[in-house]
Amino acid sequence: MKFIKKLRKNEEGATAIEYGLIAALIAVAAMTAMGALGDQLGETFNKVASTMSGANA
Numbered sequence: 001m002k003f004i005k006k007l008r009k010n011e012e013g014a015t016a017i018e019y020g021l022i023a024a025l026i027a028v029a030a031m032t033a034m035g036a037l038g039d040q041l042g043e044t045f046n047k048v049a050s051t052m053s054g055a056n057a
Helices: 002-009 014-056
Strands: none
């Protein structure tokens, strides 16, 4: 029981953990945004490519 009480009072690593959680949240948000943007960008390039190949024919 004393061990648990000591852990509750010890807050030295709390800021490091908080920064880690913030960094992880930012990374997940960036990956989600880049994934959606990548899909839209791929569709745009495919549309341009098909339009250009139709114009050359």
